[in-house]
Amino acid sequence: MLSTGHKFWMTHVRPTGTDLALSVFLATAAMGVWTAYDRPGAWARFLMVLAGIALALVLARTPARRLSDVADAAGALGAGLALVFLLTVSFGNSTAEPSLTKNLVEWWPADAPSMALPPLAPDRVAGLLAVLGPLCLVSAILSFRRRAVGRWLVAGSLTLVILGLLATGSRAAWMALLAGVGGEACAGLWRRSALLRGVGRIALVLASILMAVLAWGAIRGVEDSGLGRLAELLASPDGVSRLRLVRDTLDLIGDFPFTGAGLGSFPGLYSRYILAIPQPYLDHAHNLYLTIALSQGALALLAFAALLLGGLARSARGVARENGSSDRALLQRAAFAGLIVLAVYGLVDDPLESGVGSTLLFLYPAMTLSLQQGVPPVQAGAMDREERRGRRMRIALVVGAALLGLFLVLPSTRSAWHANLGALEMARQELDAWPADALLATEAARHSETIDGHLARALALNSGSRTALHRIGLLEGAQGDWDAAIAVLEGARRVDPTHRGIRKLLGYAYIWNGDLEVAEETLASIPEARSEMEFYTWWWAEHGGAAQAQRAREMHALLEP
DSSP: OHHHHHHHIIIIIOOOTTHHHHHHHHHHHHHHHHHOSOHHHHHHHHHHHHHHHHHHHHHHTSOGGGHHHHHHHHHHHHHHHHHHHHHHOOGGGOOOOHHHHHHHHHHSOTTOOOOSSOOOOHHHHHHHHHHHHHHHHHHHHHHHHTTOTTHHHHHHHHHHHHHHHHHHTOHHHHHHHHHHHHHHHHHHHHHHOHHHHHHHHHHHHHHHHHHHHHHHHHHHSOTTSHHHHHHHTTOOTTSOOHHHHHHHHHHHHHHSTTTOSOTTOHHHHIIIIIIOOSSOOOSSOSOHHHHHHHHHOHHHHHHHHHHHHHHHHHHHHHHHHOOTTOHHHHHHHHHHHHHHHHHHHTTTOOTTSSGGGGGGTTHHHHHHHHHHTTOOOOOHHHHHHHHHHHHHHHHHHHHHHHHHHHHHTSHHHHHHHHHHHHHHHHHHHHTTTTTTTGGGGGGGGTTOHHHHHHHHHHHHHOTTOHHHHHHHHHHHHHTTOHHHHHHHHHHHHHHOTTOHHHHHHHHHHHHHTTOHHHHHHHTTTOTTHHHHHHHHHHHHHHTTOHHHHHHHHHHHHHSOO
Protein backbone atom coordinates (compact mmCIF):
# COMPACT_ATOMS: atom_id res chain seq x y z
CA MET A 1 0.00 0.00 0.00
CA LEU A 2 2.82 2.38 0.88
CA SER A 3 4.60 1.70 -2.41
CA THR A 4 1.34 2.27 -4.31
CA GLY A 5 0.77 5.57 -2.52
CA HIS A 6 4.35 6.65 -3.17
CA LYS A 7 4.01 5.77 -6.86
CA PHE A 8 0.75 7.72 -7.12
CA TRP A 9 2.35 10.73 -5.40
CA MET A 10 5.42 10.72 -7.65
CA THR A 11 3.44 10.10 -10.84
CA HIS A 12 0.28 12.17 -10.45
CA VAL A 13 0.92 14.72 -7.70
CA ARG A 14 4.55 15.38 -8.74
CA PRO A 15 6.36 16.63 -5.61
CA THR A 16 8.12 19.99 -5.89
CA GLY A 17 10.97 21.67 -4.07
CA THR A 18 8.61 23.70 -1.90
CA ASP A 19 6.50 20.88 -0.47
CA LEU A 20 8.61 20.36 2.66
CA ALA A 21 8.79 24.07 3.50
CA LEU A 22 5.06 24.48 2.89
CA SER A 23 4.33 21.46 5.12
CA VAL A 24 6.44 22.94 7.93
CA PHE A 25 4.72 26.30 7.57
CA LEU A 26 1.29 24.64 7.66
CA ALA A 27 2.20 22.57 10.73
CA THR A 28 3.42 25.65 12.62
CA ALA A 29 0.26 27.52 11.60
CA ALA A 30 -1.82 24.66 13.05
CA MET A 31 0.19 24.94 16.26
CA GLY A 32 -0.48 28.67 16.14
CA VAL A 33 -4.18 27.94 16.55
CA TRP A 34 -3.49 25.92 19.70
CA THR A 35 -1.14 28.53 21.20
CA ALA A 36 -3.30 31.58 20.42
CA TYR A 37 -5.26 33.32 23.16
CA ASP A 38 -8.00 34.11 20.63
CA ARG A 39 -8.89 30.72 19.16
CA PRO A 40 -11.79 31.83 16.88
CA GLY A 41 -9.63 34.56 15.32
CA ALA A 42 -6.72 32.14 14.98
CA TRP A 43 -8.93 29.59 13.17
CA ALA A 44 -9.95 32.23 10.63
CA ARG A 45 -6.29 33.08 9.98
CA PHE A 46 -5.37 29.41 9.73
CA LEU A 47 -8.01 28.81 7.05
CA MET A 48 -6.55 31.68 5.01
CA VAL A 49 -3.05 30.18 5.34
CA LEU A 50 -4.44 26.79 4.33
CA ALA A 51 -6.06 28.35 1.26
CA GLY A 52 -2.77 30.04 0.35
CA ILE A 53 -0.84 26.78 0.63
CA ALA A 54 -3.47 24.94 -1.44
CA LEU A 55 -3.22 27.66 -4.10
CA ALA A 56 0.58 27.35 -4.10
CA LEU A 57 0.45 23.57 -4.49
CA VAL A 58 -1.90 23.87 -7.46
CA LEU A 59 -0.03 26.76 -9.03
CA ALA A 60 3.36 25.02 -8.77
CA ARG A 61 1.96 22.19 -10.89
CA THR A 62 0.20 24.44 -13.41
CA PRO A 63 1.70 24.47 -16.92
CA ALA A 64 3.70 27.64 -17.54
CA ARG A 65 1.54 28.52 -20.56
CA ARG A 66 -1.43 29.02 -18.22
CA LEU A 67 0.33 31.58 -16.00
CA SER A 68 -0.91 34.42 -18.20
CA ASP A 69 -4.37 33.61 -16.81
CA VAL A 70 -2.92 33.99 -13.31
CA ALA A 71 -1.54 37.41 -14.30
CA ASP A 72 -4.99 38.42 -15.60
CA ALA A 73 -6.60 37.29 -12.33
CA ALA A 74 -4.02 39.25 -10.33
CA GLY A 75 -4.74 42.33 -12.43
CA ALA A 76 -8.47 42.02 -11.81
CA LEU A 77 -7.91 41.48 -8.08
CA GLY A 78 -5.61 44.50 -7.84
CA ALA A 79 -8.06 46.71 -9.74
CA GLY A 80 -10.96 45.60 -7.56
CA LEU A 81 -9.00 46.25 -4.37
CA ALA A 82 -7.90 49.69 -5.59
CA LEU A 83 -11.45 50.62 -6.61
CA VAL A 84 -12.90 49.62 -3.23
CA PHE A 85 -10.16 51.55 -1.45
CA LEU A 86 -10.73 54.69 -3.53
CA LEU A 87 -14.47 54.52 -2.86
CA THR A 88 -14.09 54.04 0.89
CA VAL A 89 -11.04 56.10 1.85
CA SER A 90 -11.63 59.45 3.55
CA PHE A 91 -8.84 61.73 2.39
CA GLY A 92 -9.80 64.38 4.86
CA ASN A 93 -9.03 62.07 7.78
CA SER A 94 -6.20 60.15 6.14
CA THR A 95 -2.83 59.96 7.86
CA ALA A 96 -1.12 58.95 4.64
CA GLU A 97 2.20 60.51 3.76
CA PRO A 98 1.49 63.62 1.70
CA SER A 99 4.37 63.58 -0.75
CA LEU A 100 2.65 61.57 -3.49
CA THR A 101 -0.93 61.88 -2.29
CA LYS A 102 -1.39 65.64 -2.09
CA ASN A 103 -2.18 66.25 -5.75
CA LEU A 104 -4.49 63.24 -5.90
CA VAL A 105 -6.38 64.46 -2.82
CA GLU A 106 -6.84 67.90 -4.38
CA TRP A 107 -7.95 66.36 -7.67
CA TRP A 108 -10.32 63.77 -6.18
CA PRO A 109 -13.80 65.33 -5.99
CA ALA A 110 -15.14 65.95 -2.49
CA ASP A 111 -18.57 64.63 -3.50
CA ALA A 112 -17.20 61.48 -5.13
CA PRO A 113 -19.42 58.41 -4.65
CA SER A 114 -18.55 56.28 -1.69
CA MET A 115 -19.41 52.78 -0.54
CA ALA A 116 -20.99 52.03 2.81
CA LEU A 117 -18.16 49.68 3.78
CA PRO A 118 -15.54 49.88 6.54
CA PRO A 119 -12.48 51.75 5.22
CA LEU A 120 -9.48 49.62 4.31
CA ALA A 121 -6.15 50.18 6.05
CA PRO A 122 -3.91 52.15 3.64
CA ASP A 123 -0.74 50.26 4.59
CA ARG A 124 -2.38 46.88 3.94
CA VAL A 125 -3.78 48.06 0.61
CA ALA A 126 -0.41 49.51 -0.39
CA GLY A 127 1.35 46.24 0.33
CA LEU A 128 -1.13 44.11 -1.58
CA LEU A 129 -1.13 46.43 -4.59
CA ALA A 130 2.67 46.58 -4.61
CA VAL A 131 2.98 42.79 -4.51
CA LEU A 132 0.37 42.37 -7.26
CA GLY A 133 1.86 45.23 -9.31
CA PRO A 134 4.33 43.21 -11.47
CA LEU A 135 1.60 40.77 -12.53
CA CYS A 136 -0.81 43.64 -13.23
CA LEU A 137 1.78 45.20 -15.56
CA VAL A 138 2.50 41.91 -17.34
CA SER A 139 -1.24 41.30 -17.79
CA ALA A 140 -1.58 44.67 -19.54
CA ILE A 141 1.46 44.06 -21.78
CA LEU A 142 0.27 40.61 -22.83
CA SER A 143 -3.24 41.87 -23.55
CA PHE A 144 -1.99 44.56 -25.93
CA ARG A 145 0.52 42.18 -27.50
CA ARG A 146 -2.27 39.73 -28.32
CA ARG A 147 -4.69 42.51 -29.26
CA ALA A 148 -7.19 41.05 -26.86
CA VAL A 149 -10.73 42.37 -26.97
CA GLY A 150 -10.58 43.63 -23.40
CA ARG A 151 -7.11 45.17 -23.59
CA TRP A 152 -8.34 48.68 -22.80
CA LEU A 153 -10.22 47.30 -19.83
CA VAL A 154 -6.95 45.74 -18.63
CA ALA A 155 -5.19 49.08 -19.13
CA GLY A 156 -7.90 50.72 -17.04
CA SER A 157 -7.33 48.13 -14.34
CA LEU A 158 -3.61 48.95 -14.28
CA THR A 159 -4.47 52.65 -14.02
CA LEU A 160 -6.73 51.92 -11.05
CA VAL A 161 -3.90 50.03 -9.34
CA ILE A 162 -1.54 53.00 -9.82
CA LEU A 163 -4.16 55.44 -8.52
CA GLY A 164 -4.77 53.18 -5.54
CA LEU A 165 -1.07 53.13 -4.74
CA LEU A 166 -0.90 56.91 -4.98
CA ALA A 167 -3.93 57.22 -2.71
CA THR A 168 -2.32 55.10 0.01
CA GLY A 169 0.60 57.55 0.15
CA SER A 170 2.97 54.72 1.02
CA ARG A 171 6.60 55.52 0.30
CA ALA A 172 7.55 51.97 1.32
CA ALA A 173 5.40 50.48 -1.45
CA TRP A 174 7.07 52.61 -4.12
CA MET A 175 10.53 51.84 -2.69
CA ALA A 176 9.72 48.12 -2.86
CA LEU A 177 8.53 48.46 -6.47
CA LEU A 178 11.70 50.36 -7.39
CA ALA A 179 13.74 47.60 -5.74
CA GLY A 180 11.89 45.06 -7.89
CA VAL A 181 12.62 47.00 -11.08
CA GLY A 182 16.27 47.44 -10.05
CA GLY A 183 16.63 43.75 -9.26
CA GLU A 184 15.20 42.75 -12.61
CA ALA A 185 17.58 45.15 -14.40
CA CYS A 186 20.55 43.73 -12.50
CA ALA A 187 19.50 40.20 -13.46
CA GLY A 188 19.50 41.25 -17.10
CA LEU A 189 23.04 42.63 -16.81
CA TRP A 190 24.06 39.46 -14.99
CA ARG A 191 23.07 37.44 -18.07
CA ARG A 192 25.15 39.50 -20.49
CA SER A 193 28.63 39.52 -18.96
CA ALA A 194 30.76 37.07 -16.97
CA LEU A 195 32.71 40.03 -15.56
CA LEU A 196 29.52 41.66 -14.32
CA ARG A 197 28.50 38.36 -12.73
CA GLY A 198 31.74 38.24 -10.75
CA VAL A 199 31.51 41.87 -9.68
CA GLY A 200 27.84 41.38 -8.83
CA ARG A 201 28.58 38.43 -6.54
CA ILE A 202 31.21 40.40 -4.63
CA ALA A 203 28.96 43.47 -4.39
CA LEU A 204 26.05 41.34 -3.19
CA VAL A 205 28.13 39.75 -0.42
CA LEU A 206 29.56 43.10 0.71
CA ALA A 207 26.13 44.77 0.63
CA SER A 208 24.62 41.91 2.64
CA ILE A 209 27.32 42.18 5.29
CA LEU A 210 26.92 45.97 5.47
CA MET A 211 23.14 45.73 5.77
CA ALA A 212 23.41 43.07 8.48
CA VAL A 213 25.85 45.21 10.49
CA LEU A 214 23.70 48.33 10.12
CA ALA A 215 20.54 46.43 11.07
CA TRP A 216 22.18 44.87 14.13
CA GLY A 217 23.62 48.23 15.21
CA ALA A 218 20.28 50.00 14.79
CA ILE A 219 18.27 47.31 16.61
CA ARG A 220 20.66 46.47 19.43
CA GLY A 221 22.47 49.79 19.76
CA VAL A 222 21.54 52.59 22.12
CA GLU A 223 18.41 54.50 21.20
CA ASP A 224 20.11 57.89 20.83
CA SER A 225 22.86 56.60 18.51
CA GLY A 226 23.30 57.88 14.98
CA LEU A 227 21.87 54.66 13.56
CA GLY A 228 18.96 54.89 15.96
CA ARG A 229 18.17 58.45 14.90
CA LEU A 230 18.41 57.46 11.26
CA ALA A 231 16.00 54.56 11.81
CA GLU A 232 13.56 56.87 13.58
CA LEU A 233 12.91 58.44 10.16
CA LEU A 234 10.97 55.27 9.34
CA ALA A 235 8.24 56.19 11.82
CA SER A 236 4.82 55.35 10.44
CA PRO A 237 2.16 58.05 9.90
CA ASP A 238 0.69 57.34 13.37
CA GLY A 239 4.01 58.33 14.93
CA VAL A 240 5.12 54.84 15.98
CA SER A 241 8.86 54.37 15.56
CA ARG A 242 9.51 51.36 13.34
CA LEU A 243 12.84 50.79 15.07
CA ARG A 244 11.21 50.83 18.50
CA LEU A 245 8.53 48.46 17.21
CA VAL A 246 11.15 46.05 15.84
CA ARG A 247 12.94 46.01 19.20
CA ASP A 248 9.71 45.44 21.09
CA THR A 249 8.59 42.64 18.76
CA LEU A 250 11.97 40.93 19.09
CA ASP A 251 11.50 41.04 22.87
CA LEU A 252 8.14 39.30 22.46
CA ILE A 253 9.65 36.70 20.10
CA GLY A 254 12.25 35.99 22.78
CA ASP A 255 9.43 34.96 25.13
CA PHE A 256 8.06 32.31 22.71
CA PRO A 257 11.03 31.06 20.64
CA PHE A 258 9.90 27.43 20.36
CA THR A 259 6.13 27.50 19.95
CA GLY A 260 5.33 31.02 18.84
CA ALA A 261 2.63 32.99 20.60
CA GLY A 262 -0.23 32.05 18.29
CA LEU A 263 -1.86 33.41 15.14
CA GLY A 264 -3.09 36.97 15.58
CA SER A 265 -1.60 37.31 19.07
CA PHE A 266 0.42 40.49 18.54
CA PRO A 267 -2.20 43.08 19.65
CA GLY A 268 -2.78 41.59 23.11
CA LEU A 269 0.86 40.68 23.74
CA TYR A 270 2.11 44.11 22.70
CA SER A 271 -0.38 45.98 24.85
CA ARG A 272 -0.02 43.67 27.87
CA TYR A 273 3.70 42.87 28.03
CA ILE A 274 5.33 45.81 26.25
CA LEU A 275 3.10 48.86 26.79
CA ALA A 276 1.43 47.54 29.97
CA ILE A 277 -1.88 49.12 28.99
CA PRO A 278 -5.40 47.61 29.11
CA GLN A 279 -6.53 48.48 25.59
CA PRO A 280 -5.48 47.64 22.02
CA TYR A 281 -2.89 49.96 20.51
CA LEU A 282 -1.47 48.32 17.36
CA ASP A 283 -3.04 45.44 15.46
CA HIS A 284 0.11 44.17 13.77
CA ALA A 285 3.90 44.40 13.99
CA HIS A 286 4.52 46.16 10.64
CA ASN A 287 7.10 43.49 9.71
CA LEU A 288 6.24 40.30 7.86
CA TYR A 289 9.22 38.28 9.12
CA LEU A 290 8.83 39.25 12.77
CA THR A 291 5.08 38.62 12.63
CA ILE A 292 5.67 35.07 11.34
CA ALA A 293 8.32 34.41 13.99
CA LEU A 294 6.08 35.71 16.78
CA SER A 295 2.94 33.93 15.61
CA GLN A 296 4.39 30.56 14.58
CA GLY A 297 7.91 30.38 15.97
CA ALA A 298 11.42 30.35 14.53
CA LEU A 299 10.81 27.17 12.50
CA ALA A 300 8.06 28.87 10.50
CA LEU A 301 10.35 31.81 9.76
CA LEU A 302 13.03 29.42 8.50
CA ALA A 303 10.46 27.67 6.27
CA PHE A 304 9.27 30.99 4.84
CA ALA A 305 12.85 32.16 4.30
CA ALA A 306 13.58 28.92 2.42
CA LEU A 307 10.53 29.50 0.19
CA LEU A 308 11.46 33.12 -0.47
CA LEU A 309 15.17 32.56 -1.11
CA GLY A 310 14.51 29.45 -3.17
CA GLY A 311 12.02 31.36 -5.29
CA LEU A 312 14.49 34.21 -5.76
CA ALA A 313 17.23 31.80 -6.84
CA ARG A 314 14.97 29.99 -9.32
CA SER A 315 13.55 33.19 -10.79
CA ALA A 316 16.99 34.82 -11.04
CA ARG A 317 18.23 31.83 -13.05
CA GLY A 318 15.07 32.00 -15.16
CA VAL A 319 15.53 35.70 -15.92
CA ALA A 320 19.18 35.09 -16.82
CA ARG A 321 18.21 32.11 -19.01
CA GLU A 322 15.25 33.60 -20.89
CA ASN A 323 16.20 35.88 -23.77
CA GLY A 324 13.96 38.22 -25.69
CA SER A 325 10.49 39.34 -24.67
CA SER A 326 8.46 36.14 -24.95
CA ASP A 327 5.47 35.59 -22.71
CA ARG A 328 7.51 33.22 -20.61
CA ALA A 329 10.32 35.76 -20.23
CA LEU A 330 7.88 38.45 -19.12
CA LEU A 331 6.36 36.11 -16.53
CA GLN A 332 9.84 35.19 -15.29
CA ARG A 333 10.62 38.87 -14.79
CA ALA A 334 7.30 39.48 -13.07
CA ALA A 335 7.94 36.61 -10.65
CA PHE A 336 11.45 37.86 -9.89
CA ALA A 337 10.31 41.45 -9.38
CA GLY A 338 7.33 40.29 -7.30
CA LEU A 339 9.57 38.27 -4.97
CA ILE A 340 11.84 41.29 -4.46
CA VAL A 341 8.84 43.52 -3.75
CA LEU A 342 7.54 41.01 -1.20
CA ALA A 343 10.96 40.67 0.43
CA VAL A 344 11.55 44.42 0.69
CA TYR A 345 8.05 45.49 1.68
CA GLY A 346 7.95 42.73 4.28
CA LEU A 347 10.66 44.60 6.18
CA VAL A 348 8.31 47.50 6.97
CA ASP A 349 4.85 45.89 6.91
CA ASP A 350 3.04 42.55 6.81
CA PRO A 351 0.06 42.84 4.42
CA LEU A 352 0.18 39.17 3.42
CA GLU A 353 0.38 37.67 6.91
CA SER A 354 -3.30 37.93 7.83
CA GLY A 355 -6.72 38.09 6.21
CA VAL A 356 -7.24 37.43 2.53
CA GLY A 357 -3.65 38.52 1.89
CA SER A 358 -2.45 35.22 3.37
CA THR A 359 -3.70 33.42 0.29
CA LEU A 360 -1.11 35.31 -1.79
CA LEU A 361 1.87 34.71 0.51
CA PHE A 362 3.25 31.86 -1.61
CA LEU A 363 2.08 33.08 -5.02
CA TYR A 364 5.47 33.96 -6.47
CA PRO A 365 7.49 31.00 -5.08
CA ALA A 366 4.89 28.70 -6.67
CA MET A 367 5.08 30.62 -9.96
CA THR A 368 8.84 30.07 -10.16
CA LEU A 369 8.28 26.32 -9.94
CA SER A 370 5.66 26.42 -12.68
CA LEU A 371 8.03 28.39 -14.90
CA GLN A 372 10.73 25.75 -14.39
CA GLN A 373 8.60 23.16 -16.20
CA GLY A 374 9.85 22.38 -19.66
CA VAL A 375 13.34 23.78 -19.04
CA PRO A 376 15.93 21.65 -20.90
CA PRO A 377 17.92 19.30 -18.65
CA VAL A 378 21.29 20.54 -17.46
CA GLN A 379 24.57 19.46 -19.06
CA ALA A 380 26.62 16.56 -17.62
CA GLY A 381 29.10 18.91 -15.91
CA ALA A 382 26.29 20.89 -14.40
CA MET A 383 24.69 17.63 -13.22
CA ASP A 384 27.94 16.74 -11.45
CA ARG A 385 27.95 20.13 -9.76
CA GLU A 386 24.34 19.67 -8.71
CA GLU A 387 25.17 16.23 -7.30
CA ARG A 388 28.12 17.61 -5.32
CA ARG A 389 25.95 20.46 -4.07
CA GLY A 390 23.30 17.99 -2.95
CA ARG A 391 25.92 15.88 -1.15
CA ARG A 392 27.25 18.93 0.68
CA MET A 393 23.70 19.88 1.61
CA ARG A 394 23.02 16.44 3.11
CA ILE A 395 26.24 16.59 5.13
CA ALA A 396 25.32 20.08 6.34
CA LEU A 397 21.89 18.83 7.41
CA VAL A 398 23.38 15.95 9.41
CA VAL A 399 25.90 18.26 11.11
CA GLY A 400 23.19 20.84 11.75
CA ALA A 401 20.90 18.21 13.30
CA ALA A 402 23.73 17.05 15.60
CA LEU A 403 24.48 20.60 16.70
CA LEU A 404 20.77 21.25 17.26
CA GLY A 405 20.55 18.15 19.46
CA LEU A 406 23.47 19.38 21.57
CA PHE A 407 21.89 22.82 21.81
CA LEU A 408 18.55 21.43 23.00
CA VAL A 409 20.09 19.66 26.00
CA LEU A 410 21.82 22.76 27.35
CA PRO A 411 20.40 24.04 30.66
CA SER A 412 19.80 27.49 29.18
CA THR A 413 17.80 25.97 26.31
CA ARG A 414 15.70 23.85 28.67
CA SER A 415 15.14 26.96 30.79
CA ALA A 416 13.95 28.87 27.71
CA TRP A 417 11.57 25.98 26.92
CA HIS A 418 9.94 26.10 30.35
CA ALA A 419 9.81 29.92 30.25
CA ASN A 420 8.14 29.68 26.83
CA LEU A 421 5.48 27.28 28.14
CA GLY A 422 4.89 29.35 31.27
CA ALA A 423 4.57 32.59 29.31
CA LEU A 424 2.27 30.89 26.82
CA GLU A 425 -0.10 29.57 29.49
CA MET A 426 -0.03 32.92 31.28
CA ALA A 427 -0.87 34.81 28.09
CA ARG A 428 -3.81 32.51 27.36
CA GLN A 429 -5.19 32.98 30.87
CA GLU A 430 -4.52 36.71 31.12
CA LEU A 431 -5.79 37.57 27.66
CA ASP A 432 -8.73 35.18 27.52
CA ALA A 433 -11.20 38.07 28.11
CA TRP A 434 -8.93 40.80 26.74
CA PRO A 435 -9.53 43.70 26.43
CA ALA A 436 -12.76 43.57 28.45
CA ASP A 437 -11.08 42.60 31.74
CA ALA A 438 -7.56 43.77 30.92
CA LEU A 439 -6.97 45.76 34.13
CA LEU A 440 -7.50 42.63 36.21
CA ALA A 441 -5.84 40.31 33.68
CA THR A 442 -3.22 38.87 36.01
CA GLU A 443 -5.87 37.85 38.53
CA ALA A 444 -6.74 34.98 36.18
CA ALA A 445 -3.17 33.63 36.31
CA ARG A 446 -2.36 34.13 40.00
CA HIS A 447 -3.30 30.67 41.21
CA SER A 448 -2.13 28.54 38.30
CA GLU A 449 0.16 25.71 39.39
CA THR A 450 1.05 25.07 35.74
CA ILE A 451 2.39 28.61 35.27
CA ASP A 452 4.20 28.62 38.62
CA GLY A 453 5.78 25.25 37.89
CA HIS A 454 7.14 26.20 34.47
CA LEU A 455 8.50 29.56 35.67
CA ALA A 456 10.13 27.98 38.72
CA ARG A 457 11.84 25.32 36.58
CA ALA A 458 13.01 28.01 34.14
CA LEU A 459 14.67 29.95 36.96
CA ALA A 460 16.14 26.78 38.50
CA LEU A 461 17.89 26.05 35.19
CA ASN A 462 18.83 29.68 34.48
CA SER A 463 18.52 32.35 37.15
CA GLY A 464 18.81 35.01 34.45
CA SER A 465 15.71 33.99 32.48
CA ARG A 466 14.25 37.34 31.50
CA THR A 467 10.91 35.86 30.45
CA ALA A 468 10.43 34.04 33.77
CA LEU A 469 11.51 37.06 35.85
CA HIS A 470 9.18 39.35 33.90
CA ARG A 471 6.15 37.09 34.41
CA ILE A 472 6.90 36.45 38.09
CA GLY A 473 7.15 40.21 38.60
CA LEU A 474 3.68 40.57 37.11
CA LEU A 475 2.30 37.87 39.40
CA GLU A 476 3.89 39.41 42.49
CA GLY A 477 2.45 42.80 41.59
CA ALA A 478 -1.01 41.28 41.14
CA GLN A 479 -0.82 40.14 44.76
CA GLY A 480 0.18 43.62 45.95
CA ASP A 481 3.63 42.47 47.11
CA TRP A 482 5.49 45.43 45.68
CA ASP A 483 8.78 44.68 47.44
CA ALA A 484 8.89 41.21 45.87
CA ALA A 485 7.80 42.58 42.50
CA ILE A 486 10.55 45.21 42.59
CA ALA A 487 13.21 42.65 43.50
CA VAL A 488 12.22 40.34 40.64
CA LEU A 489 11.76 43.09 38.04
CA GLU A 490 15.11 44.64 38.95
CA GLY A 491 16.66 41.26 38.14
CA ALA A 492 14.82 41.24 34.81
CA ARG A 493 16.04 44.75 34.02
CA ARG A 494 19.63 43.76 34.72
CA VAL A 495 19.25 40.98 32.14
CA ASP A 496 17.59 43.28 29.55
CA PRO A 497 17.91 47.00 30.39
CA THR A 498 16.14 48.13 27.19
CA HIS A 499 12.94 46.07 27.58
CA ARG A 500 10.17 48.66 27.62
CA GLY A 501 7.59 46.52 29.40
CA ILE A 502 9.94 45.59 32.24
CA ARG A 503 11.06 49.20 32.77
CA LYS A 504 7.49 50.43 32.85
CA LEU A 505 6.25 47.75 35.25
CA LEU A 506 9.24 48.38 37.51
CA GLY A 507 8.61 52.12 37.54
CA TYR A 508 4.95 51.60 38.42
CA ALA A 509 5.89 49.14 41.18
CA TYR A 510 8.12 51.82 42.68
CA ILE A 511 5.21 54.28 42.57
CA TRP A 512 2.77 51.93 44.34
CA ASN A 513 5.50 51.15 46.88
CA GLY A 514 5.96 54.87 47.60
CA ASP A 515 9.47 55.38 46.13
CA LEU A 516 8.60 58.21 43.73
CA GLU A 517 12.15 59.45 43.21
CA VAL A 518 13.39 56.13 41.82
CA ALA A 519 10.14 55.77 39.86
CA GLU A 520 10.68 59.15 38.19
CA GLU A 521 14.16 58.07 37.06
CA THR A 522 12.94 54.68 35.85
CA LEU A 523 10.03 56.14 33.86
CA ALA A 524 12.05 58.95 32.26
CA SER A 525 11.96 57.24 28.85
CA ILE A 526 8.27 56.24 29.05
CA PRO A 527 6.42 59.24 27.56
CA GLU A 528 2.89 58.03 28.28
CA ALA A 529 3.49 57.53 32.02
CA ARG A 530 2.38 61.05 33.00
CA SER A 531 -1.00 60.85 31.26
CA GLU A 532 -1.59 57.35 32.65
CA MET A 533 -1.12 58.66 36.19
CA GLU A 534 -4.33 60.65 35.77
CA PHE A 535 -6.18 57.44 34.99
CA TYR A 536 -4.62 55.52 37.88
CA THR A 537 -5.48 58.34 40.28
CA TRP A 538 -9.14 57.70 39.47
CA TRP A 539 -8.84 53.91 39.26
CA TRP A 540 -7.16 53.40 42.62
CA ALA A 541 -9.66 55.73 44.30
CA GLU A 542 -12.52 53.70 42.84
CA HIS A 543 -11.00 50.41 44.03
CA GLY A 544 -10.13 51.34 47.60
CA GLY A 545 -6.46 52.24 47.07
CA ALA A 546 -6.38 55.72 48.59
CA ALA A 547 -2.61 55.61 49.20
CA GLN A 548 -1.85 54.49 45.63
CA ALA A 549 -4.24 57.14 44.26
CA GLN A 550 -2.33 59.82 46.17
CA ARG A 551 1.00 58.50 44.90
CA ALA A 552 -0.31 58.50 41.32
CA ARG A 553 -1.39 62.14 41.81
CA GLU A 554 2.06 63.08 43.12
CA MET A 555 3.80 61.18 40.32
CA HIS A 556 1.72 63.03 37.74
CA ALA A 557 3.04 66.30 39.15
CA LEU A 558 6.65 65.07 39.16
CA LEU A 559 6.80 63.80 35.59
CA GLU A 560 7.62 66.46 33.03
CA PRO A 561 4.84 67.16 30.47
